[in-house]
Amino acid sequence: xxxxxxxxxxxxxxDLEISFGSGKNKFVAVKNANFDIYRGETFALVGESxxxxxxxxxxxxxxxxxSDGDIIFNGEKINKPKLSNEEKHNLTRxxxxxxxxxxxxxxxRATIDYIISEGLINFHxxxxxxxxxxxxxxxIESVGLLPEHLYRYPHEFSGGQRxxxxxxxxxIMEPELIVxxxxxxxxxxxxxxxxxxxxxxFQREDNLTYLFIAHDLSVVRFISDRIAVIHLGQIVELAETxxxxxxxxxxxxxxxxxxxxxxxxALAKQKKLTVYDMSVHHYETDKPKFVExxxxxxxxxxxxxxxxxxxxxxxxxxx
Amino acid sequence: MSDDAKSILSVKDLSVGFxxxxxxxxxxxxxxxxxHDQEILAIVGESxxxxxxxxxxxxxxxESNGGITHGTIDYDGKRLSDLKKDKDWIGIRGKEIxxxxxxxxxxxxxxxxxxxxISEVIIKHQGKSAKxxxxxxxDLMARTGIPNAADRYNEYPFEYSGGMRQRMVIAIALACxxxxxxxxxxxxxxxxxxxxxxxxxIKELQxxxxxxxxxxxxxxxxxxxxxxxxxxxxxxQIIEYGKADEIFYNPRHPYTWSLLSxxxxxxxxxxxxxxxxxTPPSLYKDIKxxxxxxxxxxxxxxxxxxxxxxxxxxxxxxxKTWLLDPRAPKxxxxxxxxxxxxxxxxxxxxxxxxxxEMGGGSDDDE
Ligand SMILES: Nc1ncnc2c1ncn2[C@@H]1O[C@H](COP(=O)(O)OP(=O)(O)OP(=O)(O)O)[C@@H](O)[C@H]1O
Ligand SMILES: Nc1ncnc2c1ncn2[C@@H]1O[C@H](COP(=O)(O)OP(=O)(O)OP(=O)(O)O)[C@@H](O)[C@H]1O
Ligand SMILES: [Mg+2]
Ligand SMILES: [Mg+2]
Numbered sequence: 001x002x003x004x005x006x007x008x009x010x011x012x013x014x015d016l017e018i019s020f021g022s023g024k025n026k027f028v029a030v031k032n033a034n035f036d037i038y039r040g041e042t043f044a045l046v047g048e049s050x051x052x053x054x055x056x057x058x059x060x061x062x063x064x065x066x067s068d069g070d071i072i073f074n075g076e077k078i079n080k081p082k083l084s085n086e087e088k089h090n091l092t093r094x095x096x097x098x099x100x101x102x103x104x105x106x107x108x109r110a111t112i113d114y115i116i117s118e119g120l121i122n123f124h125x126x127x128x129x130x131x132x133x134x135x136x137x138x139x140i141e142s143v144g145l146l147p148e149h150l151y152r153y154p155h156e157f158s159g160g161q162r163x164x165x166x167x168x169x170x171x172i173m174e175p176e177l178i179v180x181x182x183x184x185x186x187x188x189x190x191x192x193x194x195x196x197x198x199x200x201x202f203q204r205e206d207n208l209t210y211l212f213i214a215h216d217l218s219v220v221r222f223i224s225d226r227i228a229v230i231h232l233g234q235i236v237e238l239a240e241t242x243x244x245x246x247x248x249x250x251x252x253x254x255x256x257x258x259x260x261x262x263x264x265x266a267l268a269k270q271k272k273l274t275v276y277d278m279s280v281h282h283y284e285t286d287k288p289k290f291v292e293x294x295x296x297x298x299x300x301x302x303x304x305x306x307x308x309x310x311x312x313x314x315x316x317x318x319x
Numbered sequence: 320m321s322d323d324a325k326s327i328l329s330v331k332d333l334s335v336g337f338x339x340x341x342x343x344x345x346x347x348x349x350x351x352x353x354x355h356d357q358e359i360l361a362i363v364g365e366s367x368x369x370x371x372x373x374x375x376x377x378x379x380x381x382e383s384n385g386g387i388t389h390g391t392i393d394y395d396g397k398r399l400s401d402l403k404k405d406k407d408w409i410g411i412r413g414k415e416i417x418x419x420x421x422x423x424x425x426x427x428x429x430x431x432x433x434x435x436x437i438s439e440v441i442i443k444h445q446g447k448s449a450k451x452x453x454x455x456x457x458d459l460m461a462r463t464g465i466p467n468a469a470d471r472y473n474e475y476p477f478e479y480s481g482g483m484r485q486r487m488v489i490a491i492a493l494a495c496x497x498x499x500x501x502x503x504x505x506x507x508x509x510x511x512x513x514x515x516x517x518x519x520x521i522k523e524l525q526x527x528x529x530x531x532x533x534x535x536x537x538x539x540x541x542x543x544x545x546x547x548x549x550x551x552x553x554x555x556q557i558i559e560y561g562k563a564d565e566i567f568y569n570p571r572h573p574y575t576w577s578l579l580s581x582x583x584x585x586x587x588x589x590x591x592x593x594x595x596x597x598t599p600p601s602l603y604k605d606i607k608x609x610x611x612x613x614x615x616x617x618x619x620x621x622x623x624x625x626x627x628x629x630x631x632x633x634x635x636x637x638x639k640t641w642l643l644d645p646r647a648p649k650x651x652x653x654x655x656x657x658x659x660x661x662x663x664x665x666x667x668x669x670x671x672x673x674x675x676e677m678g679g680g681s682d683d684d685e
Binding site: 048049158159189190192194196197219221222246256262264267271273276 | 540
């Protein structure tokens with residue numbers, strides 16, 4: 001969907017580094033991160049547990065400080081220590097988050113009405129009480145719940161319903177970017193579909209942009225326009241979804257894709273798992289960088305690998 | 320696995336109820352099941368369908384507000400459904416029938432080293448000396464894929480990654496040399512790479528140790544790669560069971576159709592994902608007819624009135640739906656899941672997975 005339109009960059013990360021601790025306890029969780037997220041697209045971040053996905057999401061939200069590089073949102077650098085109150089205010093509104101665990105992310109003692117309204121109240125985004133009630137009622141209906149649900153408490157809802165409440169709470173702020181960190185991992189298969197369809201619907205209607213963090217690659221393939229693969233804090237490959245699935249080039253991406261289960265007994269039984277071995281890289285003198293190997297397809301590689309990958313891709317595309 | 324398979328555990332007409340604030344909930348309703356020696360049986364179904372409760376009855380682990388209200392469970396000449404006290408279960412729970420849960424931290428003791436936890440079990444269940452046990456434990460750790468097992472013997476759970484911890488839980492469960500291993504969503508919390516390694520590990524160890532596995536999951540991709548047979552549960556009942564191929568390629572119950580239809584792999588990008596309308600019925604109420612009827616677009620009048628029996632499809636495949644009654648109109652499964660195998664073959668042909676298998680994965684120079 002993004003390719004047909006002119007690409008309007010909503011957010012970019014430039015040489016981003018995020019570290020925890022300092023001195024000899026310094027741990028670099030994310031390094032050399034470079035990517036653009038286009039307005040209206042779903043940009044997915046995938047990779048194994050501990051690779052730095054949530055850390056990137058939290059840095060964009062301004063929760064985790066960055067140690068180097070830039071995060072640019074709507075043309076303005078947002079990862080700086082001293083944001084004016086107005087800037088902060090603006091960002092909290094424009095960038096919203098949906099969490100993995102609908103159980104833990106809702107205040108158990110607040111009514112659904114309050115939970116959904118909280119942002120409106122904090123940011124004075126309504127004219128009068130009637131306006132607030134109208135907004136909340138419209139919102140709850142658009143996520144497929146009923147106005148009568150407003151006066152109930154989170155524990156009275158199922159996991160899928162709670163996740164809808166989380167979505168309503170984020171969307172009522174009319175954000176431009178939503179960071180969705182594993183929004184469906186905790187949900188049942190049948191409920192997953194409902195929530196994904198809902199996210200898609202809002203994207204179509206409001207031109208919303210999603211940073212979608214997940215480890216289920218079959219879902220990622222369905223929902224995202226472009227995918228960045230991250231391994232131990234390093235983005236190793238970035239491409240449009242179909243390009244990544246058909247022509248994965250970095251050995252880690254290939255290993256990751258080989259691990260995705262195929263829901264077909266005959267094929268699943270033949271399937272071979274490729275294990276990623278970092279010792280295939282020789283980065284001692286020939287240093288790697290993030291290179292655009294085909295238009296829109298980036299890979300972390302040194303010169304020698306770049307030549308090899310270009311050859312391979314040329315062959316694959318010749319077929 | 321084969322048709323002449325020997326049954327190792329036999330469940331007959333089992334019902335399980337819970338008391339919740341004075342009300343009665345029926346979690347399992349008249350389930351019968353034969354577990355075949357050395358098979359991998361997968362149990363699938365949506366949240367709350369009774370997968371965990373059913374298998375908890377095999378080890379006497381139901382919470383105290385619940386109990387078996389009807390039916391029998393027989394294992395190796397013992398009537399498990401008659402066992403009441405914890406001491407009756409000694410020698411069975413953990414020893415003959417072991418369970419692995421989703422969260423490895425619930426099964427590991429955070430203040431004891433990994434190695435000592437495995438040795439302890441070997442000493443207790445296999446009657447070995449401390450020295451022998453340590454040797455066996457290190458061996459088992461290596462077998463379950465821990466590099467430098469001897470060095471890591473003295474490490475604590477927090478020093479292991481999530482995937483390694485789950486492998487250690489498997490190692491501990493296997494140290495008792497159980498005959499039946501129940502895996503209750505053991506890979507749900509893990510990422511795909513580690514999940515794939517654990518599935519391979521379970522299959523490999525089963526070949527070596529000849530145990531029988533029950534694998535609970537809601538991920539049909541996982542099921543396809545691990546199961547010999549599949550039982551599909553809905554609202555406290557097994558509504559269809561058969562060999563893995565039969566369930567994937569020739570499913571008969573409309574609920575199984577819906578489950579397969581919700582596979583994200585079948586959705587077209589930019590389109591909608593299939594989702595099952597409505598919610599499962601309340602288990603507090605008496606369920607009349609086929610529990611899936613209100614959500615079933617193919618439901619007939621009788622589905623709302625009378626519970627269907629198990630109809631036989633083949634010697635190994637049964638489904639509990641009136642659609643299999645000779646008087647029912649002929650209904651085809653939804654087009655989305657027709658030719659499932661061909662679809663995935665086509666998909667794979669165009670995908671990298673196929674290229675990798677053709678030897679494209681040779682980055683490993685020299
Ligand atoms: N507050 C923190 N202090 C120190 N280290 C941290 C902190 N938060 C994250 N880390 C470390 O940073 C790395 C990346 O963690 P992160 O949570 O971003 O991973 P992830 O990709 O989201 O993994 P998962 O799929 O398990 O959620 C990990 O090694 C983690 O231990
Ligand atoms: N101790 C209990 N008291 C009351 N109800 C219970 C208890 N344990 C389970 N139940 C109920 O029994 C039904 C079956 O639960 P069970 O845990 O077997 O579901 P499941 O199929 O394993 O679901 P999931 O995929 O979410 O693990 C549910 O409705 C559940 O709420
Ligand atoms: Mg995370
Ligand atoms: Mg369960």
